[in-house]
Amino acid sequence: MSDLLDIKLVIDKDCPKLNVLITNNERNDDVEGVIAAIQGYANKKIPMVPAYFKESVVMLPQRQIVRLYITNRKVMVETGHRVYEVKKNLRELEEILDPDRFVRISQSEILNLHKVKSFDFSAVGTIGVELENGESTWVARRRVRDVKRILAKGGNDGYKK
Secondary structure, X not given: OOOOOOOOOOOOOOOOOOOOOOOOOOOOHHHHHHHHHHHHHHHOOOOOEEEEEOOEEEEEOHHHEEEEEEEOOEEEEEEOOOEEEEOOOHHHHHHHOOOOOEEEEEOOEEEEHHHEEEXXXXXXXXXXXXXXXXXXXXXXXXXXXXXXXXXXXXXXXHOOO
């Protein structure tokens, strides 16, 4: 853990909503930064993705999505537990997905950068991607520059969970 802060989580079944308490010996730049980060997260309205599994509809939080891809002319959403079908096309989904989390790597695939285990730059002209769930994929040659630019910026928020 960082010398800057300690994080403590208290689970209280009687607590009606998320409460955040910041304790410090003074109000300083570090405290202001933590407050700004929490407010930014709370104010960010990120819609859930409606997905279909068998006969039911599930509203998926974006943080659970590993990747979205096209197979057999259907758009699929993969989470760590299951693969769902989505009725929207990738372009429509790209408009609602969090740009700090998702990157389009080909005409038929969008990845959640927070679910990437590693990038392999050894292949000339493309990038291999290993996902946390063990799946592997490739960045299309025409998307390599975009992905490298995002990673150079810190991977959209450091690309950690």
